[in-house]
Amino acid sequence: MVKNISILGSTGSIGTQALDVSRKLNLNISAITAYSNIDILEQQVREFKPSLAVVFCEDKAKEFKTKIADTNTKVLSGMDGLIEAATISSADMVLNSVVGMVGLTPTLAAINAHKDIALANKETLVAGGSLVMDALKKNNVNMYPVDSEHSAIFQCLQGMNQKKELKKLILTASGGPFFGKKIDDLKDVTVKDALNHPNWSMGAKITIDSASMMNKGLEIIEASWLFDMPQDKIDVVVHRESIIHSMIEFVDNSVIAQLGLPDMRIPIQYAITYPNRYESPVKELDLTEISNLSFYKPDYDTFKCLRACKKAIEIGGTALAIANGANEVANKMFRDGKIKFLEIGDLVYDALNNVEVQEIKRVEDVLSADKSARQYVLDSVK
Numbered sequence: 083m084v085k086n087i088s089i090l091g092s093t094g095s096i097g098t099q100a101l102d103v104s105r106k107l108n109l110n111i112s113a114i115t116a117y118s119n120i121d122i123l124e125q126q127v128r129e130f131k132p133s134l135a136v137v138f139c140e141d142k143a144k145e146f147k148t149k150i151a152d153t154n155t156k157v158l159s160g161m162d163g164l165i166e167a168a169t170i171s172s173a174d175m176v177l178n179s180v181v182g183m184v185g186l187t188p189t190l191a192a193i194n195a196h197k198d199i200a201l202a203n204k205e206t207l208v209a210g211g212s213l214v215m216d217a218l219k220k221n222n223v224n225m226y227p228v229d230s231e232h233s234a235i236f237q238c239l240q241g242m243n244q245k246k247e248l249k250k251l252i253l254t255a256s257g258g259p260f261f262g263k264k265i266d267d268l269k270d271v272t273v274k275d276a277l278n279h280p281n282w283s284m285g286a287k288i289t290i291d292s293a294s295m296m297n298k299g300l301e302i303i304e305a306s307w308l309f310d311m312p313q314d315k316i317d318v319v320v321h322r323e324s325i326i327h328s329m330i331e332f333v334d335n336s337v338i339a340q341l342g343l344p345d346m347r348i349p350i351q352y353a354i355t356y357p358n359r360y361e362s363p364v365k366e367l368d369l370t371e372i373s374n375l376s377f378y379k380p381d382y383d384t385f386k387c388l389r390a391c392k393k394a395i396e397i398g399g400t401a402l403a404i405a406n407g408a409n410e411v412a413n414k415m416f417r418d419g420k421i422k423f424l425e426i427g428d429l430v431y432d433a434l435n436n437v438e439v440q441e442i443k444r445v446e447d448v449l450s451a452d453k454s455a456r457q458y459v460l461d462s463v464k
């Protein structure tokens with residue numbers, strides 16, 4: 083089993099739960115990173131004593147260095163710091179739980195340094211999936227999904243005999259806080275409404291993505307890279323209770339599902355301990371308490387972001403990075419009160435229609451498409 087782990091984004095929702103899992107598994111923490119939240123990072127340094135702590139923001143990193151001057155932890159900042167945390171020699175595995183496609187460069191660096199990857203940071207695969215998959219192959223490195231649906235599929239696939247027997251993947255979606263609503267109902271929804279996820283407690287960006295169903299679109303793309311499946315073999319079914327985390331269907335129409343309470347500590351732990359399983363702090367699932375599991379077709383007319391992601395897959399190349407980059411900016415603008423909820427989907431769609439798409443040959447192609455998509459959205463909203 084993994085003994086030493088580096089956690090990128092340790093102060094976030096996944097990062098703090100990953101430290102909880104690490105505490106119970108008695109793992110050594112090699113490095114931890116934050117964007118600017120130095121108070122939580124300080125507590126983590128004092129408890130886990132990593133040899134490296136990274137604060138992405140330079141000013142905050144300076145302040146942090148003074149705060150923890152009495153410890154043996156080295157402090158770095160910026161992308162160089164993230165790369166150092168991703169490649170630190172003492173770590174066997176890197177858990178990437180930063181939010182956004184800023185995670186791509188450190189993921190590639192970790193793979194090139196032969197670290198196994200536990201991946202929560204879905205934007206990395208969405209924007210640069212072809213580069214990541216090539217790097218994994220070239221370096222003979224494993225990537226274990228943390229995203230609940232992808233972990234569910236990965237768990238279901240453990241029972242597969244041959245790939246040709248697999249018919250399709252079935253991603254479940256909660257439907258978010260706006261399930262059943264139509265465009266007219268969504269015109270004036272507030273940030274507070276959109277942050278009210280029915281089942282999961284997560285960071286702000288992914289919670290808004292769940293409300294717009296961009297999250298499910300990103301997850302179709304993530305699944306297509308992780309499991310090498312075309313999008314016409316990836317179905318989405320709305321399952322309001324988030325108890326079935328996803329399913330796979332075989333050619334004989336037998337369906338295998340993975341179930342559990344909506345708690346990310348199960349997929350995080352499985353990514354770290356694969357192929358072994360250990361007791362976890364998550365409560366046992368009592369189906370008689372849940373009593374009802376419901377299923378619906380997704381509403382592609384209302385949830386434009388879901389449609390946009392399918393379109394991005396059809397276009398291919400840097401279109402995936404464009405959809406992701408446009409969404410990252412639009413999502414933040416909505417949270418900051420600068421645009422309305424429905425404008426997120428409009429902006430992602432417009433970026434796909436207007437930003438030039440290229441073939442991906444190098445990481446620079448992805449970074450440049452991401453930059454153009456972000457600029458496109460910023461200019462559109464001025």
Ligand SMILES: NC(=O)C1=CN([C@@H]2O[C@H](COP(=O)(O)OP(=O)(O)OC[C@H]3O[C@@H](n4cnc5c(N)ncnc54)[C@H](OP(=O)(O)O)[C@@H]3O)[C@@H](O)[C@H]2O)C=CC1
Nearest residue numbers: 091093094095096116117118119180181202203204284285
């Ligand atoms: N939360 C969940 O249950 C799930 C999350 N995911 C995915 O996992 C990833 C993390 O999500 P979540 O934990 O919810 O997010 P959070 O916003 O809670 O945490 C994000 C982490 O990344 C750091 N961070 C933010 N921006 C940057 C940046 N520009 N550069 C470097 N570090 C940064 C944050 O630091 P700071 O605290 O200082 O801001 C924090 O440590 C996302 O890709 C999400 O889609 C997938 C499935 C479930």
Ligand SMILES: CC(=O)[C@@H](O)[C@H](O)COP(=O)(O)O
Nearest residue numbers: 229230255256257258292297
């Ligand atoms: C916990 C997790 O994996 C999230 O991605 C979650 O699935 C979001 O819920 P939605 O199904 O509402 O997007």
Ligand SMILES: [Mn+2]
Nearest residue numbers: 229230231301
């Ligand atoms: Mn998910």
